[in-house]
Amino acid sequence: MQKVFKQAVTIALTLGVLAGCAGEEESIQKAPLPVVESNFTPVKSWGHKVGSGVGQYFSKLSPAVGYGKIFVADRDGVVQALEPDTGKVIWSQDLESDITAKISGGITVSYSKVFLGTENAEVIALDEETGEELWRTSVEGEVLAAPLVDEGLVIVNTSRGVLEALDADTGEDKWRLSGEVPTLTLRGDSSPVAISGGVFWGQANGRLAGALMGTGQMLWQQPIGSPKGSTEIDRLVDVDASPVIAGERLFAVSYNGNLVSIDLRTGQPAWKRSYSSANNFIVEGNQIYLITDKDHVVAVDARSGTEIWQNKDLEYRLLSSPVVIDGNVVVGDSEGYLHWLDPYTGEFTAQQKVDGSGIAIPPVKVSDGYLVVTRDGQINKMQMP
Numbered sequence: 001m002q003k004v005f006k007q008a009v010t011i012a013l014t015l016g017v018l019a020g021c022a023g024e025e026e027s028i029q030k031a032p033l034p035v036v037e038s039n040f041t042p043v044k045s046w047g048h049k050v051g052s053g054v055g056q057y058f059s060k061l062s063p064a065v066g067y068g069k070i071f072v073a074d075r076d077g078v079v080q081a082l083e084p085d086t087g088k089v090i091w092s093q094d095l096e097s098d099i100t101a102k103i104s105g106g107i108t109v110s111y112s113k114v115f116l117g118t119e120n121a122e123v124i125a126l127d128e129e130t131g132e133e134l135w136r137t138s139v140e141g142e143v144l145a146a147p148l149v150d151e152g153l154v155i156v157n158t159s160r161g162v163l164e165a166l167d168a169d170t171g172e173d174k175w176r177l178s179g180e181v182p183t184l185t186l187r188g189d190s191s192p193v194a195i196s197g198g199v200f201w202g203q204a205n206g207r208l209a210g211a212l213m214g215t216g217q218m219l220w221q222q223p224i225g226s227p228k229g230s231t232e233i234d235r236l237v238d239v240d241a242s243p244v245i246a247g248e249r250l251f252a253v254s255y256n257g258n259l260v261s262i263d264l265r266t267g268q269p270a271w272k273r274s275y276s277s278a279n280n281f282i283v284e285g286n287q288i289y290l291i292t293d294k295d296h297v298v299a300v301d302a303r304s305g306t307e308i309w310q311n312k313d314l315e316y317r318l319l320s321s322p323v324v325i326d327g328n329v330v331v332g333d334s335e336g337y338l339h340w341l342d343p344y345t346g347e348f349t350a351q352q353k354v355d356g357s358g359i360a361i362p363p364v365k366v367s368d369g370y371l372v373v374t375r376d377g378q379i380n381k382m383q384m385p
Helices: 004-015 021-025
Strands: 043-049 065-066 069-073 078-082 089-094 103-110 111-120 121-129 133-138 148-150 155-158 162-167 173-178 191-195 200-202 209-210 220-223 242-246 249-255 256-263 269-274 283-284 287-291 295-302 307-312 323-325 326-330 337-341 346-355 364-366 369-373 379-383
Touching: 043 337, 065 103, 069 256, 078 111, 121 155, 148 191, 155 200, 242 283, 283 323, 295 326, 307 369, 323 364
Parallel strands: none
Antiparallel strands: 043 379, 065 069, 069 078, 078 089, 103 111, 111 121, 121 133, 148 155, 155 162, 162 173, 191 200, 200 209, 209 220, 242 249, 249 256, 256 269, 283 287, 287 295, 295 307, 323 326, 326 337, 337 346, 364 369, 369 379
């Protein structure tokens, strides 16, 4: 499959620009940078650069925190463990061999291992203490989303619509489930989530699926979005955002579809609201925060699906998924800015310029601050004043 640059994916698919005519394409304009009077200014604790980052490729490699370390990687195959207080490199491993590693799925840390997936259709496990490669297994399709590691299994959702489970210790294939993949899909996949022996994931055909983790037996499939419209673009319904489990509810959203709350016991929707998104979202308390396909930041009541507020001032600025830090909703944009919003009103509370190469992944919370990763591989540890 041809690897698509972020610019092409965003313009052609993620933003849904190709709605049918050139006039509509030309009407899409990025909102100007909002003028914000910051209530606070975070300070930089340390900085570190890992390889070449991900550049303009799709890869959304998020750091992982565990075992007293911060694990980072770049697309070409450089994987490092850092000391959290100083950013000092504890170990470094280069996974590139005859070809570029093309790391795109990860990082997941569990069972004293670091797990990563690649566009070369591989899952790789490293020793978390030394960085030594423990095993490498080929799977059916590119791994564009972080693996799920639970109950001794590494479970990946591949670009060919295959959910595949591997033994966490050996990489041995345990089971796989194949799903329908439409002719045209967004470039991205949903990371699986798990609870009580069940695994749940989004599919490119607009459905959310559930299966038994131990055997791969399908439990149910629930449509989140249904193809509509006359063009292939209009009919995209990918569920690329990772589902979120909160209490007895499972939340999911699709592109050109809906945000849905599903009862985990029955697999039936409790409520459904019309929102289009391919970005990961979060549930914090009784509120859901998500980024729409137009880069509107939205807060929704998790109990009823009622919209609480919507901020449109960052329209088409290619926002990262949201995260809550120190009581604020935070998103990054393609120009390297972090935007901080009040969680109850959606009004801006602060703005922070980080790096001109852009931010594709949300900041990652650590015990005494947060990590910001830019597309060129710069990692900054920031702390609130």
